[in-house]
Amino acid sequence: MTDLDFDFLRTYLKQRSGLALTAEKRYLVESRLGPVCRRFGIASLRDLVGALKVSRDTGIERAVVEAMTTNETFFFRDRxxxxxxxxxxxxxxxxxxxxxxxxxxxxxxxxxxxxxxxxxxxxxxxxxxxxxxxxxxxxxxxxxxxxxxxxxxxYSHFEVQRGLPVQMLLKHFTQVGEQWHxxxxxxxxxxxxxxxxxxxxxxxxxxxxxxxxxxxxxxxxxxxxxxxxxxxxxxxxxxxxxxxxxxxxxxxxxxxxxxxxxxxxxxHPPEAGRSAAPRPLRVAALR
The missing domain is CATH 3.40.50.150 (Vaccinia Virus protein VP39)
Structure with a gap:
């Protein structure tokens, strides 16, 4: 991937997803968009850039944006x-x-x-x-x-084990084979x-x-x-x-x-001449 191709992809992704990629993230673009090329039968990242420039294939466009989106999450994340x-x-x-x-x-x-x-x-x-x-x-x-x-x-065993209390797992999920519904x-x-x-x-x-x-x-x-x-x-x-x-x-x-x-x-901040909204109650001790 040339510098020009990388600059195009940085601009393309920022316009469509807001993702602001630094020069140090070049490896991330290459690793995540390689599978997109294989999925659509595109020979190289240079050819992918060419396709994005001349084509309005919404399938390819969506795949490029979604491949670069980070989807890290888990139940009760950060508690x-x-x-x-x-x-x-x-x-x-x-x-x-x-x-x-x-x-x-x-x-x-x-x-x-x-x-x-x-x-x-x-x-x-x-x-x-x-x-x-x-x-x-x-x-x-x-x-x-x-x-x-x-x-x-x-969800998989791994996904329900990340942050989900066991009592909630047993109460709100049903095991289906190796997954939980x-x-x-x-x-x-x-x-x-x-x-x-x-x-x-x-x-x-x-x-x-x-x-x-x-x-x-x-x-x-x-x-x-x-x-x-x-x-x-x-x-x-x-x-x-x-x-x-x-x-x-x-x-x-x-x-x-x-x-x-x-x-x-x-x-919202208190407006001039308007009293502040009631302050929240103090949080109870974390469980």
Missing amino acids: APFDLFRDVLLPQVIARRASQRRLRIWCAASSTGQEPYSLAMLLQEAGSRLAGWHVDIVATDLSTEVIEKAKLGL IAPSIRQMVDYRQLNLLNGFESLGQFDIIYCRNVLIYFDAPTKADVLARLAASLSHDGAILLGAAETVIGLTDKLAPNPEHRGLYG
Whole structure:
């Protein structure tokens, strides 16, 4: 792969997925796009670049973008954001939305479904506290391949052993051969949709809680700022956004502000002349 080919692919991927590749990631492009060439019978990466320049084969275009997308995830990843949901955010929403009895959650960059299913299990564990409520969990990802896997809710031994408490495995999953199938009642709680965060997502509506974790780290600063501003517009006035441990809004947007008590938690800043929204309760001791 020549320097010109690599520069083309860097620009191509940034325009279509927001992925900002440094020169040190050249090996990653070669290793991940080699299988794409073999899949479509393309002789070399140079020929793949040529095909992308002259052809509008959506199959090849999608395969190139999805091959470069990182889909690392597991159940209850990093644990703290889920303890925060269970112990702070959910009780807060139940109190604030008591009259409407409606809760909307968005998991952006949901990958193969472990994050939204983790939240769905916690919601089901809430039991009678949500009786009569209308709860929406919308989960989106750029990759159609991982969306289809998420919809199936079928996971390997390795996948269910990463972060999933054994009692939840036994309660919410059924073993099917060497795999584990999540219960239909959990699967039905999540609405999966293909979505590119670089494009408009106003049609999704407003959300009380947004999880957008470990995806902004792949974007450059202007792209991060743009996505964060649009996420803020999709958040209810007293809602909460959770980002990954290595992500922040500081220096990128004034539409969101960090919560002083909980790392990774953000919301709308208090407006001039308007009192601040109630501060979250303190998180109970992590289990």
